[in-house]
Amino acid sequence: MDWTTDDGALWLAYRNGDNEALGVIVERYYGALRRYGMKFLVDESIVEDCIQDLFLDLWQNRERISQTPSVKFYLFKAIRHSILGHMRYQQRFANEESLDWDTSLPENFNAESLLIEQETLNGLVAQMHAHMEALPKREREALYLRYYENMSVADISGLMGVNRQSVSNFLQKGLTRIRARWFVTMVLNLFFF
């Protein structure tokens, strides 16, 4: 039972009472869950409390938890649910729309390490950021889950509680803006090079 064991085996072991297995799952997903939780612009300490409660609950209810095809999906769904729950508790009325999404940029991205000139990349990122800020929050979340967390459209639809078609639409709309941007670059290239 170590960091090379796959999720399914760890989950099974944990459900059979192996505390260490759940610990390995904690190590594996703590960072990703925290990062995802903080994207909703809730306080760091609240996110950490939510993650802590989630795992303590998982441990206490281990006999009633079933096997899951994707541990990652299960944990992400649970943490999203508990953050939404926390906001309901705070504001009395809260729905999906009151869930925020962080669009702030990375402070410094090293362009050379991505084989691009810094100035070029700075410009592109600024333009892309403007496009992205105009997107509804849920579309941005879908893009994050798809391209940062490598989740499938099916998992994203299950996670966000919307049907697959809307997830595809979310992703498509986001990418349409990129395509518009891409087209401009291509035309410029045709003219100047």
Next chain:
Amino acid sequence: MDRPDYDLNTPEDFLDNEHFRRWVRYRRDDDRIYWEDFLSRYPEKRPAYENAVATLLVIYGHDVPDSDDGAGRLRDLLNAETRPRESTPLWRWLRWSAAAMLAIGLGFWWSRAGREAGDVGRGVAQMAAATQSEWVVRQNDAQAVLLVNLPDGSSVLLSNGSRIRFGREMNGAERDVYLDGEGFFEVVKNPAKPFLVHTDKLTTRVLGTSFRVKSFPGHDEAEVAVKTGRVAVTTIDREAAKPLMLYPNQRMSLVRKNDRLLRAVKDISNTDIVAAIDAEPFDFQFTPVSEAFKILETNYAVKIRFDEEKMSHCTVTAALKDEPFLEKIRLICLATETSFVLNGDEVTISGAGCP
């Protein structure tokens, strides 16, 4: 399924390519080689590539600073949960005294920590708690030595019973690795980014060189031996003191006696050679490539696959004494106009061969 690279045209094609996303996210050196090559082969795809990179950076967004050991605290909490819930009065009393001891211990630690301001955690064990998804841990329980390639291109030969932890990207101001046990390091030169090996008893700081560090937790002795270059060693009891400089063929050993760390430096003699690699010069003079590969195979415990017949006329002339493993392979490939693919501890060489 990823599409073949010549099929990547629009930014969306890049975004949907897992290999590309992994590169932008982790910026690993082996991926870097691939994308450098890609961009030089298809310069017309550069605008699409740049757009896709910018889009991903915006989607990824602001990087959250690491938590100070949230995962570790949570693990401790979970561990505490496994203990039996019903407590007898004696158990309760023990619990309180344990708590008191812990408080005293913490106070003691606090005062120590205050004295050693800026102290960082040492060794893999203590730091494993702080493990984030950004950390990689490799452990060798199975074989005599295990080759570990670090994100910056440096290599480590990890001895049996040892483990090492390092950042997935190594993009901090320093290249920090944490070692429990023994490893032979060959470090990529980068004067701007010092390379630090932290262990439970000592820290070794270098800019680019090859050396061996040994410090098993729980053992009373530790050592650092230098093959090439220059290294600076500080011991944890004298953090503020000037580091001890070691030069090629010097060895420092450290013994803990009565809670004090005693240092001794001497020249390496033949009896001190731990493994062949500590002395192997990797000096090739018109050496048949098959022979060069054999030397690499025995020293790094890897398997190198190549076409013996096609490459029977290839020779190598190079002094590769302190190049990291991947750098050695890359330079040999450059010289023989071949390319290589790394898969676990297997390297596959392909190319047309030499006339």
